[in-house]
Ligand code: FEO
Ligand code: CA
């Protein structure tokens with residue numbers, strides 16, 4: 143067992159290998175750094191007030207105007223629960239949750255996507271699912287997800303949209319699982335092994351229902367499905383017909399991979415974000431990356447998955463599949479209420495290592511989508527639609543196909559500019575022949591505009607007053623600080639807050655640093671490496687962490703009351719050894735939340751057996767936790 147898992151105790155595949163900086167453009171827009179954040183806060187304070195005034199139904203977008211639970215619940219304070227104290231965390235083979243809360247384990251790796259679909263895999267160390275079984279089970283690497291209440295898009299006979307709090311479709315990303323975890327060996331030895339690895343990646347769509355006696359469970363639905371890297375997909379938007387997305391052998395577009403974070407749309411669909419797609423490609427012959435391939439981190443060995451050994455699509459040296467790599471790195475739209483829908487890759491949103499996406503709606507109905515590109519020294523992006531989303535949807539068009547893409551430059555004085563990535567800019571026209579080519583190489587275009595290199599932009603979320611929170615998880619390789627990334631190296635990460643001009647539609651913004659995680663080091667609310675994020679309509683901000691936590695803690699779910707002047711992290715949950723806390727979604731009444739325990743023990747049963755009780759042998763399995771307050775109150779209160 144030890145030997146089998148010796149390569150696993152690293153967390154490296156996706157914490158180190160993925161984050162070799164691919165940005166060598168050397169943008170350093172600040173001549174001097176570290177202006178006090180207090181002066182930026184003053185600029186920000188005015189913007190927050192202005193944003194609040196013109197602000198339309200904050201998380202109406204995140205929840206399509208559901209009837210979210212009002213306010214504070216039974217607690218007087220917005221974030222009033224008893225936090226997990228550092229000394230409460232004594233056994234990290236199992237999670238520790240606030241004494242005001244309880245959790246239930248749901249859909250661990252290997253759960254049939256509906257009852258009877260296939261057998262269940264329960265963590266037996268002597269076996270693994272077959273690839274066929276895995277294609278009908280929940281996968282590994284539970285990450286971004288969203289709960290779509292039944293049947294929110296269909297009006298009742300009384301003209302209401304039902305807002306079920308006890309039943310819905312859950313779309314959930316399976317970002318990754320290492321070969322030792324998924325296959326029980328370091329490398330695939332056959333195409334069957336590769337197919338198993340491929341099938342534990344992707345997205346699951348499952349129907350959940352709360353039962354009176356037994357809590358939440360998976361039930362049958364015509365909408366249930368698995369989407370993997372072998373599922374037919376479609377391309378839309380400006381790059382859809384680009385030659386750069388065609389291969390000489392004419393193979394149809396297939397699949398999605400390394401689905402990291404996500405976000406819902408106002409029209410009731412799920413957006414899944416393709417992050418470290420480069421890691422699944424490799425080279426069977428001699429390979430020298432082009433400038434563009436290098437910028438996206440493509441390399442001879444990838445992350446060691448070995449798919450290219452048995453599946454030509456992932457061999458960078460196979461001329462038949464020369465453009466396969468360009469088919470990944472997109473935001474992909476999935477309909478949770480149509481199990482036959484072909485997932486659509488929305489090229490207008492650019493091709494980067496998409497972490498997650500948060501959509502805001504302006505008062506004229508257009509949308510802005512905020513997205514991070516998670517790599518050391520990569521950028522923050524925004525997309526703005528040309529049409530109001532309701533108009534587009536009514537006309538059978540997508541608001542995600544027609545719009546403008548921008549990349550952020552953060553200036554020292556607490557303002558910033560959204561720089562448009564358009565072929566109409568002579569600087570970009572000199573480099574690219576079309577908007578399609580520009581979008582396929584979004585990172586290269588962003589380099590040319592002088593965007594600000596950030597400390598690994600992860601999730602985004604829209605706050606109570608219309609502000610956007612951006613988690614910057616860390617950057618151990620930063621040597622030159624700038625105002626928006628003031629620590630060098632940045633070991634602990636930080637959270638930035640932006641407010642756009644012109645009701646989300648403008649090209650300028652104000653910003654400040656909401657919190658430097660290093661500032662919590664000596665406090666009871668210590669946390670580092672902020673990653674997953676979700677803000678509720680009342681000012682609560684939920685943050686999941688991904689990285690070694692201080693003081694003997696494992697990764698955490700912490701909650702802020704953003705209506706207070708001084709940020710204070712309250713610890714709602716601590717995970718298990720070598721896991722990551724990610725994904726966050728909630729029922730419309732905000733009384734049931736779902737979060738993910740990703741890669742518990744990095745797959746090693748010597749570290750934890752969660753969700754099984756400690757036994758030293760059962761393979762730990764990624765799973766979702768259903769979180770409720772014991773008194774039935776609002777989550778976070
Ligand atoms: Fe998949 Fe950047 O986290
Ligand atoms: Ca992440």
Ligand code: CA
Pocket residue numbers: 600615673688
């Ligand atoms: Ca991360």
